[in-house]
Amino acid sequence: MEKLGYQDVNQQVVQRCKGGDHRAQYELYKLYSKAMFNVSMRITNDYAEAEDVLQEAFLSAFRNMHHYKGEASFGSWLKKIVINAAINAVRKRRAELVPMDERSVAEVPDEVTEDDSEWQVEQVRRAIQKLPDGYRVVLSLYLLEGYDHAEIGEVLGISESTSKSQYSRARKKLLEIMKEPQFVA
């Protein structure tokens, strides 16, 4: 799921970054800023906050370059920093990240029909943005960042099974939102 091609291309640039080369740092920024900004945007759901997170994450990545040993691709290393920074930002905003509100599950009708032929990317994307923070984070990490439930549990400090149940609730809620009048294009 990761863009594997990046790894080889970046090897030299990463080395130069470790030496504090600003041009190499800019090259990495150019390469990753958009993807990382969208990661940050999905988690924080706030443009200004997403930018703060991106800035913080890149600074932290450049400062801790010596910790990057190349065992994973640079992109996924950086992504982890971005995700952690974004989750911290959301946590600061809301004391409770994952709403354990059972009512939201009960409200969701089970027989949501999935006529995926009518789905539009823009529609799905906007529906994700309408999800409550906790659902949105779990669903985004799983669906869009390619994290499995064990990894999600790790970054959120919850168990794997909690992540699974949060995801299925989030998914139901998402489909429900897409059924709302303003989403049916």
Place this chain on the structure above:
Amino acid sequence: MKDSLEKFVQNNREEFDVFEPRPELWQHICQELPQTSPEKEAKVIKFNFGERASFSADFFFMRVAAAIVLLLGCGLTIFLMKQQTPDTANTLASNQSINAPAADVNAIAPELPEIEAYYASQIKAKKSELSAYDLKVLGLDEHQLIDNELIRLDSSYVSLKNQLYTSPNTNEIVGALIQNLQIRIRVLNRQLEVLQKLEPNKQQPIQEPQNDDTTNV
């Protein structure tokens, strides 16, 4: 197990990245980045002439200055010497090419510079010998012919020498170079012989056919 939503997102993954950070964000990041790490900075030698404590720096400075002066002096000397050589060895263009790429020649044909030096001195000696006669037989046409012949040999020498750097058959080319130098000496020798024969009866310079022979060598 992949459900329809997962598949849909995976198939359209790129299209979900719709946001871009403001372009000036990099400036903000850049400002907070530490400046280029200290070990990468250029070394600055500080000179503190006011204090006697900074003697080591002064000595270092003097050493560098002395080295520069020495290099400049050597360069100037070599330059002036090169300026003078064309006066004495007027037609030997190869003389210049002998000295210039010496380093390359050493790698390809290490024996060549020595050979060149030997023949160059021989040719120079013959020429100075000849020039003594030249004044006396200034009116003769064949002098011009010999000069032309020497110039021709010289240009073929230069092109041979250029081949030396590109061709793999260095031995053959070195052989041809030596032959070229030998022909020059032979030409000069013949000319000398002619002139020596001519000298006793310089009143009658009527040895045209013999002179032609020498130029055809």
